[in-house]
Amino acid sequence: MELDWGNLLFIIMSAVFVNNYVLQRFLGICPFLGVSKKLDQATGMSIAVIFVMLLATAVTWPIQTFLLTPNNMDYLQTIVFILVIAALVQLVEIILKRYIPALYKSLGIYLPLITTNCAVLGVTVLNITEGYNFAQSMANSFGSGLGFFLAMVIFAGVRMRTETCDAPDSFKGLPITLVSAAIVAASFNGFAGVVETLFGN
């Protein structure tokens, strides 16, 4: 099977800009609002998300294709996927703690948050429903993670401003954060046609 690099690039670019997980698909909103206060936390969380997304796809795609579908057990998808992701995150945490303590120190605290992150479960389920092959699935996961990273970093910058701004009392805290998220999301609407024209086949 030959890899179609143009197609893979198109998938990655669409996942980053057009179907951005946070800003267009509303997945992973909790960490987007919770961990985006400081730039370094946002970066750490996003790197952990990219890593787990790739790993989860690498495991769940073969499970779905070679185990669930041939045995007519598609209905078990949700249970199997969430369990695999939960086990995987635990395993990564243990391995990192044991062998790469430096990395564990910087990423470890974000890992438990990822088990119940809908972006990770979302990307594995969407890869199946979109009918992607393995390479396309990996590309989509990488792009989605990268999109999450981009949204987090941009929003961390925006938030530094909103934290200090003088908002009306009832808008202080979360509401003003959400309204500024709306403006960031609106800016991403502009990418819709661009990626199709540049990278579409």
Next chain:
Amino acid sequence: MKANNAPSKLSILTNGIIKENPVLVLVLGTCPTLATTTSVSTAIGMGIAAAIVLICSNILISLLRKIIPDSVRIPCYIVVIAGFVSVVQMLVQAYFQDLYNALGVYLPLIVVNCIILGRAEMFASKHTVGESALDGIGMGIGFTLTLLVMSTIREVLGSGTFAGISVPFFSSYNIPILTQTPGGFFVFGCLIALVARITHGKVKHAATGCGNCPNAAVCGKIGKEA
């Protein structure tokens, strides 16, 4: 009804609707709230599906609360919730094909809806079966009502219809951006601000957006370490 003769039971039921509204006060389950409120019908479908899972998982987790060892409780909750989500998913696919297509990936994602895991952890694991069921019903109604309010705002102003029926005046002057992503964030932010204004800050919502999410402890740790 049990709820009518015991005031404390009644308060458990109404708690979820107003005082501890899962979406607007506890700020849980933001992803489905933002994603499925583009139209009234999908919002109600999502609300009811999540409410059914919430009630069933609350009851079962409350029944099992003495059997489940503390150290593995979160994985146990996830398995229970995932089981009910699969059941609901199959029912919706069998009887409401249109809704199934409209909800798409958000239906299996009820598994990671933090309202359900949050209530399992905060309430069902500590209370009796009856109370947990009432809490599930109250929270479910609160969630569905909030989705209804938000989707009404977004659909009427955004596409000039209510549950697909054209609304006079609004159908000729609509603001399409409200049905898109930015509108979701904007309406949600304004609704939370409105609740804060009405309650005069008496009801304190979670500032981080993690709310009563079982992960909030870890989130808080991140905030402190930095």
